[in-house]
Amino acid sequence: MEFQNNKDVKFKNDVYLLEKAEKNKPKLNYQEVAPINLVEIQADEAGFQGFRVTNSKQQLSKLATYHLGKKDSLVFDFGTHYVGRFSIDLNSVGSPMDAPLFLHLKFGEVAADIGVDSKSYDGWISSSWIQEEYIHIDELPYHLELPRRYSMRYVQIEVLDSSPKWKLVVNNPKITAESAVKMEDVVPIKTGDKLLDKIDQVSLRTLHDCMQEVFEDGPKRDRRLWLGDLRLQALTNYQTFKNKALVKRCLYLFAGMTTADGLVAANVFTKPRNIPDDTFMFDYSLFFISVLYDYLMVEDDKVLLADLYPVAKRQLELAKKMLTDDNVVALDDKWITFVDWSENLDKHAAAQAIMIYTAKQFKQLAEMKKNSEDVINTEKLINSLTKAALDNYYDAKEQLFVSGPMNQVNIASQAWMVLAHVLPDDKAKMVMKKALEKLFPVKGVGTPYMYHHIVAALFEVGLKEEAIVEMKNYWGKMVEYGADTFFEAFDPQRPNFSPYGSPIINSYCHAWSCTPTYFIRKYLV
Ligand code: RAM
Numbered sequence: 001m002e003f004q005n006n007k008d009v010k011f012k013n014d015v016y017l018l019e020k021a022e023k024n025k026p027k028l029n030y031q032e033v034a035p036i037n038l039v040e041i042q043a044d045e046a047g048f049q050g051f052r053v054t055n056s057k058q059q060l061s062k063l064a065t066y067h068l069g070k071k072d073s074l075v076f077d078f079g080t081h082y083v084g085r086f087s088i089d090l091n092s093v094g095s096p097m098d099a100p101l102f103l104h105l106k107f108g109e110v111a112a113d114i115g116v117d118s119k120s121y122d123g124w125i126s127s128s129w130i131q132e133e134y135i136h137i138d139e140l141p142y143h144l145e146l147p148r149r150y151s152m153r154y155v156q157i158e159v160l161d162s163s164p165k166w167k168l169v170v171n172n173p174k175i176t177a178e179s180a181v182k183m184e185d186v187v188p189i190k191t192g193d194k195l196l197d198k199i200d201q202v203s204l205r206t207l208h209d210c211m212q213e214v215f216e217d218g219p220k221r222d223r224r225l226w227l228g229d230l231r232l233q234a235l236t237n238y239q240t241f242k243n244k245a246l247v248k249r250c251l252y253l254f255a256g257m258t259t260a261d262g263l264v265a266a267n268v269f270t271k272p273r274n275i276p277d278d279t280f281m282f283d284y285s286l287f288f289i290s291v292l293y294d295y296l297m298v299e300d301d302k303v304l305l306a307d308l309y310p311v312a313k314r315q316l317e318l319a320k321k322m323l324t325d326d327n328v329v330a331l332d333d334k335w336i337t338f339v340d341w342s343e344n345l346d347k348h349a350a351a352q353a354i355m356i357y358t359a360k361q362f363k364q365l366a367e368m369k370k371n372s373e374d375v376i377n378t379e380k381l382i383n384s385l386t387k388a389a390l391d392n393y394y395d396a397k398e399q400l401f402v403s404g405p406m407n408q409v410n411i412a413s414q415a416w417m418v419l420a421h422v423l424p425d426d427k428a429k430m431v432m433k434k435a436l437e438k439l440f441p442v443k444g445v446g447t448p449y450m451y452h453h454i455v456a457a458l459f460e461v462g463l464k465e466e467a468i469v470e471m472k473n474y475w476g477k478m479v480e481y482g483a484d485t486f487f488e489a490f491d492p493q494r495p496n497f498s499p500y501g502s503p504i505i506n507s508y509c510h511a512w513s514c515t516p517t518y519f520i521r522k523y524l525v
Helices: 015-023 060-065 111-115 194-210 227-239 244-256 282-298 302-320 348-368 372-393 411-419 425-439 448-460 464-480 516-524
Strands: 029-033 037-043 051-055 073-094 101-108 132-137 142-145 150-161 166-179 267-269
Touching: 015 244, 015 302, 029 073, 037 060, 037 111, 037 150, 051 111, 060 166, 073 101, 073 194, 101 111, 111 150, 132 142, 150 166, 194 227, 194 464, 194 516, 227 244, 227 282, 227 448, 227 516, 244 282, 244 302, 282 302, 282 348, 302 348, 302 372, 348 372, 348 411, 372 411, 411 425, 411 448, 425 448, 448 464, 448 516, 464 516
Parallel strands: none
Antiparallel strands: 029 166, 037 051, 037 073, 073 142, 073 150, 073 166, 101 132, 101 150
16 A cells, blocks of 8 residues: 545535534543563564563662663663653763763564664655654753653663763653543453453553544554544444543544545544545545444434534445446545555455445434435445345355455455345355355454454354454464554564564554454453
């Protein structure tokens, strides 16, 4: 995938909708956290991405006694993942400070973030996402409070230079962590299975750390509101933190900043002010309908429905322009369909299924709105889309869906067709059974986002045990690797997989990976 540059697209700002977004802006909670340990990050082939964390010979309780000269460094371990600001007291010992202090600080969500030399990065997205700072300090003592927010468990402080005449002493390292919600607001569950309980906790921490002034996709990167991520975060939030105002805010943000033609952007920025990104995705625009629909399933809110119904309707109207005469979704490079980061994935069938899935939700919105014309028209659309899906993509002999000109049989198509209910329940169950036989263990799936839909489809057809096994295999593998929060990209067969050309740019606390707690709380307890 590449960056989209649509700088000529005209957007409109709806003041009424954006004011509502502002009204639902949360007040963040702050928590001061001290490190629990001093550690060393060592290269080790057996460790996740080639690194392992060991206890340092130095002790935190003796911090003030360590004198750091040129090339000396310390790594603080805060015990788990936090999002917040870092501060530390710096002082000198020895002769008068005859030269400035030159410091390098690095912030890591995982050990490799610290261990890998940032200069080795040459991926296709900006290296400026790598969380590190180079700072000169002219006078000590100094209370260093870094202005930027980081997403981290580990903080490395390295003296690039002092002077042979004096050394650095550090004290009081601290993170002031921030989130829109509090971990203690969610009651821990006991499933009777230790791994599932742990997966649940890691999921909660992931969602907690991504819930800021919007539902961020990843607090390390991209630090913004993406529609596809929001959909899964909102669903998980209803089962856990139950902060509905934040979902409402995000819906109003997307609705308040569409293109002049009414298309919802794939993501929006909220700093330094509200700005829609000039990036559009076929599936993400349609998911505006889903987020609105899911919200209304947990909260009866007539005003929200009245405000946002036209925006939801417009997404479906615009999607219809992508249909061939035979009602098949034609993929378009200018309005890409995301589905997953896996390479070589044919997305035709999944795109068709996503349109059916969201059209069905829109029909229910139209029913809530008592708009019989929209109900009838959407019903017709669903029927023609479904017929096209079955005519073009269902291989009745194999009982599996194929996708695209090469009839690719991939897991994304099966999962989305099942979620869109294009087949009767018994046949849909058969699709997942066949998929388990032929496509598992799945290969080449790049993200927990895609994995979510695979597990969701297994639960949907009643293959509960199989769904649990997949969840434990996939998210459990991240736990085994020591995850405090779940990752943006993860392929168990390729632990170094990155959609961007290097794992050090990946986010290791990523919104769309938080859903096991949703599954566990919805289906298991
Ligand atoms: C990446 C982010 C984000 C996702 C998009 C499609 O930039 O990981 O979460 O929604 O891709």
